[in-house]
Amino acid sequence: MGIAERKIRQKEEFRASILEAAWLQVLTDGWQSLSIRKIADAIEYSIPVIYNHFENKEAILLEFTKEGFQKLGEALQGVKDQHQEPAVQLEAMAHAYWDFAFDHQEYYQLMFGLGIPACEKVNQIVEMKNMTIIMISTIQETIATSSNKEADFFLKYHTYLSILHGLVSIQMMRKDGKPTEENRRILQDAISGFIKSLLV
Amino acid sequence: MGIAERKIRQKEEFRASILEAAWLQVLTDGWQSLSIRKIADAIEYSIPVIYNHFENKEAILLEFTKEGFQKLGEALQGVKDQHQEPAVQLEAMAHAYWDFAFDHQEYYQLMFGLGIPACEKVNQIVEMKNMTIIMISTIQETIATSSNKEADFFLKYHTYLSILHGLVSIQMMRKDGKPTEENRRILQDAISGFIKSLLV
DNA sequence: TATTTTAGTTAACAGTGTTAACAAAAGTAA
């Protein structure tokens, strides 16, 4: 009885087509102008069908938020694997974080911009926790190689993430264009200062 | 002929009452639920009168953004004046920045959160430029007392602001409550690291 | 074939920002 399976597959395809149409909207006009109606229009179905696949608009945004954290986590893990020294990993990860933010500005703005209001459920985003784990473990490993092995890794992780997010978001609100070499020097400056203080 | 003056005064009062009603809305329900209709309802006038005093909703938000940067600038200048040593000023200003953010979360979220889209005109916000000047001058003065007098003050300013904004916004999206002592230690950790690297 | 379940539709509700067209009040000039 492959009917049930076909139905599940069709439902999955439908869901994917909703996300695809939504993403196209986002790429062309940004998050602010994404609407259920436009999605329905794009997939050539009536509005309520979308609510059969997503509880509401926020659920659609949450899907992309997860995707974003998934991609960011993979990017961080990828560059981490290319180095042995934890401190070097930490620096490379900072640049990867920066690259991700500006190569996928739509994702980043959703994950950290619009995400602020929808933060009650933020602890339920497993993709975000994974990213956190990658960062924290690298911080811990760096501390282990430092002269101050009693440093508070959670505090340092928080500092690390804050510096990265601060640099990115300040740069992003300045203008939407790609950052210049000058901007990357700011990142390099801040992150090398942080790592230096971490290694004491 | 005091009629014209009375009219100007009345117009000013009207404008103020709009802002007052809007601010009350924001305090009770946040920026997201602020609407022209609710403001009109609160001041007991019809909707279009609001458009006689503000070009559109964004203009009302811009007014509060200016107010916010004005207050933040004053707060920074206030603590700066309480110290002589530039490095000490810089640290005190960081704490003042932090305090402002969490004592006036509504302002901060507007200034740096919702402000992102409306950033074409950000260079026209003179209140923001003033705040920038206070920060930059203190950075310059700190560099002047350091052993590396050739440091790029604009780069360092950018780093300073990014660290502060990063810490605040990461903390703010975690939960809306007031930050704990632990959170303040993170601020202290990050900012003292930055100042140390600045003094080299 | 008859019945039940599922899928998809139309139409509406309750909001939003914004504006055109019009009425009423206030100020000005004869």
Place this chain on the structure above:
DNA sequence: TTACTTTTGTTAACACTGTTAACTAAAATA
């Protein structure tokens, strides 16, 4: 004081938004 002009404010609408109730048509099951 009357006639005219300007200002002020209103009603009603437009063009959107997210969401849902009520209904129909199609598909799967008995």
